[in-house]
Amino acid sequence: MDASAGAELMEALTGISVRAALVIRKEAGKGGAQRKADGSPVTMADFAADAAIREGLMRVAPTLPIVSEEHAAPEPPLPRDADYFLVDPLDGTREFIAGRDEYAVNIALMAGGTPVLGIITAPALALVWRGIVGWGAERIAFAPDGTCAPPQRIHARPRPQGELSVLVSRSHLDPRTQAYLDGLPKARTVGSGSAVKFCRVADGSADLYPRLAPTRDWDVAAGHALVEAAGGRVAAPGGTQLAYGTPERLIPGFIASADPTKL
DSSP: OOHHHHHHHHHHHHHHHHHHHHHHHHHTTOOOOEEOTTSOEEOHHHHHHHHHHHHHHHHHOTTSOEEETTBOOOSSOOOTTOOEEEEEEEEOHHHHHHTOSOOEEEEEEEETTEEEEEEEEETTTTEEEEEETTTEEEEEEBOTTSOBOOOEEEOOOOOOSSOEEEEEESSOOOHHHHHHHHTSTTEEEEEEOTTHHHHHHHTTSOSEEEEOSOEEHHHHHHHHHHHHHTTOEEEOTTSOOOOOOOTTOEEOOEEEESSTTOO
């Protein structure tokens, strides 16, 4: 993908994510939450956003498979090193149901089994964070009609000498992550929801986002690409590369660090 094609695809995917955000905002406050087989909540907003994203992706890149939380994976199963879109149409459904602002639309482009492009859109915050690994990252505000303001370049920040700002899940803080936090010197933890935590690492607002409990590929991939596009790093505990595309699509744990030299 050359620079021109990458920029064109980024703009198209940004438009798709913003349209999905507007769909979600129309559904806010309507209730009707259900439980999926795994016990996690789902709403009509999840399904409506999924439909809007799938329509847009099939129009922009009709030959690329789409793997989405709210839609069955392609058959036959994709090889681990496939190129495809990985989507969470409404990341942070619990936050959405609770009326909080920190829920998001996640769209990642996977190439060779690795996230290379990530877009995270926060409907309630009217913000888009986007990036292509090796090319850089940006933040964009959008208006109620979906019109986007000019993008602003963003960069992850070096590790400070003093207090660390560490983002933790408001809904999923597990014992392993808590033990990791307890071992950090001078750490100030900030509770937050959804993939917006990746965005705060990418735009220089925070230093670390650790999650040492299992989560799904679509929860991580867009943020992974975004943080690395902004100059940070996302890896498994111990620094090894994350493995996407397993049969269960599970990521056992990860640490997102603004400073790529310090995980």
